[in-house]
Amino acid sequence: MRLTDETRLSDICACKIRPLSQTEVKSVLSDLKDIARDHHDVAKLLVSESVLKDFVVAAFSLSPFLRDTARVSPELLSIAITEPLLPELRQAIAEARGAWDPALNADVSExxxxxxLRRAKRKVAFLTAMADLAKLIDGRQTTALLSDLAEAAVGAAMDHLLLSAEASGKVKLKDSIRPSAGSGMIVLGMGKLGAGELNYSSDIDLVVFFDPQAEIALDPGEATETFARLVRRLIRIMQERTADGYVFRTDLRLRPDPGATPLAISVDSAMLYYESRGQNWERAAFIKAKAIAGDVPAGESFLRELTPFVFRKYLDYAAIADIHSIKRQIHVHKGHWEIAVKGHNVKLGRGGIREIEFFVQTQQLIAGGRMPALRLRSTEAMLQELARTGWIDVATATELTEAYWFLRDVEHRIQMVRDEQTHVLPETEAELRRIAFMMGFADTAAFADALVTVLKTVERRYGDLFEQEAKLSTEGGNLVFTGQRDDPDTLATLRKLGFQRPEAISQTIRTWHYGRYRATQSVEARERLTELTPELLKVFGESKRADEALLRFDTFLSGLPAGIQLFSLLGNNPRLLSLIVNVMSSAPRLAEIIAARPHVFDGMLDPRLLAELPTRTSLAERIAAFLSGARHYEEVLDRLRIIAAEQRFLIGIRLLTGTIGGAQAGRAFTHVADLIIEAALCAVQREIEAAHGVFPGGRVAVLGMGKLGSFELTDGSDVDLILLYDYEGNAASESDGPKPLDATRYFARMTQRLIAALSAPTAEGVLYEVDMRLRPSGNKGPVATRIASFAKYQEEEAWTWEHMALTRARVVCGDESLAEEARTTICKLLERKRDVSAIAKDVAEMRALIEQEKAPKDIWDLKLIPGGLIDIEFIAQFLTLVGPARGAELPAAAMPTGEALAIVARGQMDPNSLDTILQALRTYTEISQIVRLCIDGPFDPKEAPAGLVDLVCRAGDCPDLKTLEAELRRLSKAVRRIFQATVTA
Structure with missing residues (x-):
């Protein structure tokens, strides 16, 4: 039944409730007699033998709150028994809405x-409760009336506060007759208030924003504090207990980051928060959000803008995990034991109201982005829409709708007893009988039967929405990863293991077990992974950033072509898991290498991996042994790619774990490159000789330039090469094979084959990118250079920058006699006495040109920043070139920049400056090696994995990025000053 404008309480034809006891009846009658002395209508009721009298006595015996209200405000009882109820309720709500209005009220003080507002609340609560108990209205109309009152009260309070703020000179309103209009003050009702489903004793959940564009604050700089004070007064108006009671308890904890934000924040800040940091539980909360007060059009506009955050475009099953974490009792037990009635929480308990709400909300979050029809606020309307659109069947919608309103009626009666914000049924038989009678049942047994039936219906329907879970036992607790929902015990276990976001981790692992990745598609792979998961979680949980490490491992898994081999390897070698954690938390580049070439793991099985760094000799033996079985040229090259990738990976692992430093890593990477280039050259020579024969007296040597020459390669570095050759006889000579070639073409062909062998991409990857631009005449010159031409060019034509490059030239491999000639040639060139002023001018101009054409992006561009690696390398090269003119000692051969500087700087630079440069070089080298190992491209602290940030700080020997940035700026400025002081005549 629903109230009409004519409906009166006296219209009830039978009393649907019974008094709690005869003792209570006598006490109620005594109170009514006291009221009747001054109220004729009550006196008339008392002398009647009517259904209405029986109802009032029963209602007051069951609800101390209603009885106390009648004693305090007996006029409300007179209205209830004599007047049509709906007009009175409307009038009370209207009076609440106009409570602020000077046109309606002489006194508009706070x-x-x-x-x-309190008188209006008391009237609405009393009349609504009486109509509710009399079954003249149902839960739908009850919640609607209470919600309307709350909206009216908040709206009135806001209008009053805005008018008051204008009077105190804080704001200038657009329209003092309608204070909220155009004010930009947005008050959103959340939860049951937003949905129009408020309880008798509900808190009201509010979120308040302000729009600075409305420009009502006279001092924009104080707007946040002005509006925050206004909201604090709003809370006081609503919930402070006075002689007239209170209106509604008010909660503002649903605003963004409530522990760190003011009570009112700007709409721009709010939007930025939701777009960048908004949580899934906030998405669920905003499903029911409604603009209820203040500038309502502005509020509605804000909610429209927020729609993409609340309702995402794609199916969003992942959000369900976070939503369920709000409700720890979410675990559905099917038929394991009976649901208790006494002490049961009808909102949060099993089969309760929250499960119906979550039943609806989870599906709204999943599909609301694609289906606007699923964006309704009220629970019943959404159940009907879910049935209409085929998400659930009609029977489910009907059962859950009926259950929802039954449980809401129970909830209302629990709160109606003493106006307490509780959802828990009484523990005692006597108090439970009170609720049973208020619900219209003859006794507690009948009520309990009906309630249990409803709770089980909800539990069953809710349970049907999610799969029953299978469990893995661990010493630390249960781990549940099947079904679509999270088990609170599992989340607790994950949190105990060290994960900060257990819901995200749970969802990730469910993805593995669903077989959505190629690596987990086979039953055997999933079984191996299932067995591995507890230990995997334990080891990942011990890392500093467990969540990030495991999620990167998930990214790695998603790209694996197969998983059985890896899962078996990890299952049989737990030591590898620690290394996996390091890789996944800090080095996406290494993770990609593992994904592309799982065989690199084989080298990690060596127990000596982290105990010692292989020498050049041991590396040569390992590479030779790996190549020994290869019979064809392509097989040799593929094996070279495999062994090179493995050895570079293993050096990288040592660097990652801190077993070696940046300089050691540079030398180790260079040793591998030397040996690979040598092996590739040998293979190429055999191929050339097979096709074109041997060139008479032919000799070949490969010069390594740049970082290859100075033993400073990083993982992934290019190699700068120059191929030198020589032969006996004149230029008319040819090779002696079936397809003879002259010298130029013979050695050019050899060089081209060597470049292809090193840089051609294959299924096993690329060995090295090759740069030949440092050869005589650069890209315009022949790819291979005869030693005599090389010497003549360097003596007569080379630019200063080419001689600078020679300071790092080193023979990598080839004929030893030609190699010695090359060393002698280079040594003579470097020992030449040069014009110091001319060299200084050339070096300074070259540095300025680089700075102009390749400006550094930020402080992390350690190569290009002023005072960075280029400055240090140029200092070393300049001092080497001018050293003979100054009588300085030169290095006997190419060596790392720091070692070369320590020699050539003697007598050319003061020790303090040298120490500064060497300190900067060590710092730059350590950081550069780590960055190049872990990621492709530049280092951006905002985008870098958290583990890499930690490694970079470790490499720079600083506790945090801020300190490290300051140290880099200090060092680079010092190096730039030294560069400017050094590179001078």
């Missing part, structure tokens, strides 16, 4: 406004 105390007067508060008193009016």
């Amino acid at each position: 105390a007067a406004v508060m008193a009016r």
